[in-house]
Amino acid sequence: MTYDSARRQRDVYNRWWRWYDFSTKLAELTRGFSDIAERRKAVGRLDLKPGQRVLEVGVGTGENLPLLAESVGATGRPVGLDISTAMLRRCRQKLDRDGVRADLIEGEATNLPFADDEFDAVLNFGSFNGLDNRERALEEMMRVAKPGAKIVIADEGMAKERRNTFRGKLFLRFDPWLGLEPPLELLPPNVRDLHITWFRADYWYLVDFVNEQDLGDGMT
Ligand SMILES: C[S@@+](CC[C@H](N)C(=O)[O-])C[C@H]1O[C@@H](n2cnc3c(N)ncnc32)[C@H](O)[C@@H]1O
Numbered sequence: 001m002t003y004d005s006a007r008r009q010r011d012v013y014n015r016w017w018r019w020y021d022f023s024t025k026l027a028e029l030t031r032g033f034s035d036i037a038e039r040r041k042a043v044g045r046l047d048l049k050p051g052q053r054v055l056e057v058g059v060g061t062g063e064n065l066p067l068l069a070e071s072v073g074a075t076g077r078p079v080g081l082d083i084s085t086a087m088l089r090r091c092r093q094k095l096d097r098d099g100v101r102a103d104l105i106e107g108e109a110t111n112l113p114f115a116d117d118e119f120d121a122v123l124n125f126g127s128f129n130g131l132d133n134r135e136r137a138l139e140e141m142m143r144v145a146k147p148g149a150k151i152v153i154a155d156e157g158m159a160k161e162r163r164n165t166f167r168g169k170l171f172l173r174f175d176p177w178l179g180l181e182p183p184l185e186l187l188p189p190n191v192r193d194l195h196i197t198w199f200r201a202d203y204w205y206l207v208d209f210v211n212e213q214d215l216g217d218g219m220t
Contacts, residue, residue, distance in 0.1 A: 005132045006083060006108055006110075006132075009083055009084075009130060010083045010084050010085075013060070013082075013083070013084035013086065013087050014084050014085060014086040014087075015086075016087075017061065017084065017086040017087045017089070017090045018090075020060060020061050020087065020090070021061055021063070024063065027200075031167075031171070031200065031201045031203050032201050033199075033200050033201040033203075035063070038199050038200045038204075039063060039064055039067055039125070040067060041199050041206065042064070042123065042125055042152055042154045042199070042206055043064060043067040043068060043071060043123070043152075045150065045152045045195070045206065045208040046068075046071070046121040046123060046150045046152050046208075047121070047150050048068070048071035048072050048076070048120070048121055049071075049072070049076075049120075050072060050073035050075055050076055051072065051073065051075040051076050052071075052072045052076045052120035052121065053072070053076060053077050053078075053079065053118065053119050053120055054068050054071075054072055054076070054077075054078050054079070054119060054120060054121045054122070054123065055078075055079045055080075055081065055112075055114070055118075055119045055121075055122045055123070055141075055144065055145075056068065056078065056079070056080045056081070056122075056123045056124070056125065057081050057109050057112070057122065057123070057124045057127065057137070057140075057141060058081070058082055058083075058109060058124060058125070058126065058127025058128075059080030059081060059082045059087075059088075059091060059104070060082060060084075060087050060091065060126070060127070061087055061090045061091050061094060062080055062090075062091035062094055062095060062100075062102070062104075064123065064125055065078050065080055065091070065095060065100055065102045066098060066100050068102070068123070069100050069101055069102055074101075077101070077102070077103065078101075078102040078103070079102065079103045079104075079105065079119075080102055080103070080104050080105070081104075081105045081106075081107045081109070081112065081113075082104075082106065082107075083106070083107065083108055083109070085106060088104050088106055091104055092104055109124075109127070109131055109137040109140065110131070110133050110136040110137050110140060111140065112140045112141075112143070112144050114144040115144070116143055116144065117144070117145070117146045117147070118144050118145075118146075119144050119145050119146065119149060120145075120146060120149050121145070121149050121150045121151070121152075122141045122144065122145045122149065122150075122151050122152070122211075123151075123152045123154075124137075124141065124152070124153045124154070124155075125152075125154045125155075126154065126155055126156075127155070128153050128154075128155045128183065129155045129156060129157070129177055129180055134183055134186055135186050138153075138183070138186050138187070142188075142211050145211040146211070147211060147212060148210060148211065148212075149210070149211045150208060150209075150210060150211070151208065151209055151210075151211050152206070152207070152208040153182075153183065153206075153207045153208070154199070154204055154205065154206045154207070155177075155180070155204060155205065156175070156177040156178050156180060156203065156204055156205075157177075157178065157179075157180040157181055157182055157198075157204060157205040158171075158172065158178045158179065158198070158202060158203055159198035159202035159205075161202065162198070162201075162202035162203065168202075171203065178203060180205075181205070182196055182205040182207045183207070184196070184207070187209065190212045191209040191210065191211070191212060192209065192210040192212050193208075193209055193210045194207070194208075194209045195207070195208050195209065
């Protein structure tokens with residue numbers, strides 16, 4: 001991601017933070033799914049165990065963090081990274097209000113401020129499509145994930161069957177992001193146990209795989 005486009009994303013979310021949770025609820029109502037139940041599906045694909053360290057890239061206001069914290073237990077640690085100070089500030093308020101333990105870090109998805117092999121699992125939920133350099137962001141997620149770690153990417157992209165329904169066609173007209181496909185072409189050949197499905201009433205893709213990236217093994 002170039003400096004300008006990263007800055008643009010940051011500016012958008014620095015203005016949007018106040019309405020973000022409301023807009024999520026609106027999507028839940030208009031598209032007809034339970035937000036929390038669907039988040040559980042994505043978090044479930046991480047196969048988390050007590051004591052593990054899990055990273056969410058583009059953590060936003062932290063809607064997934066209580067689920068991540070619950071899955072890794074008191075001995076584990078969820079870490080949330082985001083480019084927007086305002087989203088992180090809101091996230092911290094919610095964590096303190098709800099008594100959820102997590103570390104928050106301001107940073108950029110294409111240049112993660114972590115060492116190689118730091119995390120047992122990595123999640124990107126709702127921020128992947130908007131990145132200019134998705135290849136680089138994926139490379140970074142794989143770099144900071146241990147070999148054998150689960151990586152989950154979920155974002156807007158409608159299932160084929162949904163595109164032909166009345167509601168599907170209507171939503172596609174107003175939200176072009178829903179026309180996106182899961183980013184399978186970006187995955188290196190050495191991923192293991194690739195699993196692709198759709199959730200959030202078939203409006204989002206959910207891709208997960210096991211990281212087999214070795215240290216220094218470039219993906220280009
Ligand atoms: C649609 S929100 C998703 C938030 C959260 N994951 C959720 O499930 O509600 C996208 C988030 O990604 C963040 N983001 C966008 N571009 C980013 C980048 N290059 N690096 C880090 N975070 C980024 C935004 O600031 C925003 O908080």
